[in-house]
Amino acid sequence: MLKITDLVKRYGKGDPVLKNLDLTIEGESVVSIIGSSGAGKSTLLRCINRLVEPTSGSIELNGTELTTLHGRELRAARRKIGMVFQSFNLVDRLTVMENVQSGRLGYISTWAAVMRRYPKKDIRRAYELMERVGIAHYADKRADELSGGERQRVGVVRALMQDPEILLADEPTASLDPKTSEQIMGLLRDLAGELKLPVLINIHNVTEAKIYTDRIVGMRYGRIIFDDTPDSLDQEAMDQIYSGSPHADRKTDMKEAS
Ligand SMILES: Nc1ncnc2c1ncn2[C@@H]1O[C@H](COP(=O)(O)OP(=O)(O)OP(=O)(O)O)[C@@H](O)[C@H]1O
Numbered sequence: 001m002l003k004i005t006d007l008v009k010r011y012g013k014g015d016p017v018l019k020n021l022d023l024t025i026e027g028e029s030v031v032s033i034i035g036s037s038g039a040g041k042s043t044l045l046r047c048i049n050r051l052v053e054p055t056s057g058s059i060e061l062n063g064t065e066l067t068t069l070h071g072r073e074l075r076a077a078r079r080k081i082g083m084v085f086q087s088f089n090l091v092d093r094l095t096v097m098e099n100v101q102s103g104r105l106g107y108i109s110t111w112a113a114v115m116r117r118y119p120k121k122d123i124r125r126a127y128e129l130m131e132r133v134g135i136a137h138y139a140d141k142r143a144d145e146l147s148g149g150e151r152q153r154v155g156v157v158r159a160l161m162q163d164p165e166i167l168l169a170d171e172p173t174a175s176l177d178p179k180t181s182e183q184i185m186g187l188l189r190d191l192a193g194e195l196k197l198p199v200l201i202n203i204h205n206v207t208e209a210k211i212y213t214d215r216i217v218g219m220r221y222g223r224i225i226f227d228d229t230p231d232s233l234d235q236e237a238m239d240q241i242y243s244g245s246p247h248a249d250r251k252t253d254m255k256e257a258s
Pocket residue numbers: 011017035036037038039040041042043044
């Protein structure tokens with residue numbers, strides 16, 4: 001279970017971009033985060049794996065408080081958080097298998113990684129997952145020889161090789177054509193069920209969020225203002241999520257504070 005309580009993020013001395021957020025994700029649900037540009041969606045995901053340092057508040061993953069971890073403990077906790085990126089973040093000159101095995105980096109020795117001496121069980125697992133997502137025949141191909149959809153499948157397998165307790169996806173389909181985008185969303189949904197994994201997806205495409213996710217969280221300027229099933233996301237809720245400006249929101253904040 002992921003339990004976020006009273007999370008605040010402020011970059012430098014600016015206004016907070018996450019304002020006392022509470023969010024709990026239990027079990028294997030697929031949750032999308034929607035909201036206008038600048039609402040804080042990426043910041044929220046990046047606080048969870050500490051690519052961004054939260055200013056205050058608590059983030060617990062299956063009982064482990066993530067915000068206070070350092071060094072070795074932080075690295076161990078990060079292994080349990082798989083991340084899928086918009087731009088795939090693959091190493092182009094490495095093969096698909098090498099990219100996929102980089103998901104095991106935290107688990108095997110540096111020597112084994114440098115010498116590409118992957119444990120047999122990791123190779124077996126990589127093939128299982130690559131078969132599952134349809135890229136096993138590309139195992140020895142360089143990553144830069146693949147299409148966008150194939151590259152994102154490599155990104156998904158690499159994240160799953162971490163044996164994660166949660167999967168975070170930051171605009172995973174934003175660089176893909178509509179058909180491929182739907183395939184990747186379907187894959188994330190199906191894998192969540194098969195692997196009993198909660199998946200949290202930052203996504204701009206509301207239609208895909210409605211089709212492929214179980215729950216939609218709507219953010220507006222650092223706050224969660226909608227959290228419900230896709231069916232409940234009506235026009236009124238959409239207007240609230242996507243209307244206004246940070247300036248208007250700041251006026252509301254000032255009123256609340258006074
Ligand atoms: N490294 C940073 N330093 C300063 N401000 C930042 C930084 N990263 C993000 N911000 C600001 O934080 C706010 C939220 O940004 P964030 O990227 O989380 O929003 P988002 O909802 O993911 O937007 P988008 O959909 O456009 O990616 C924005 O006002 C942005 O300018």
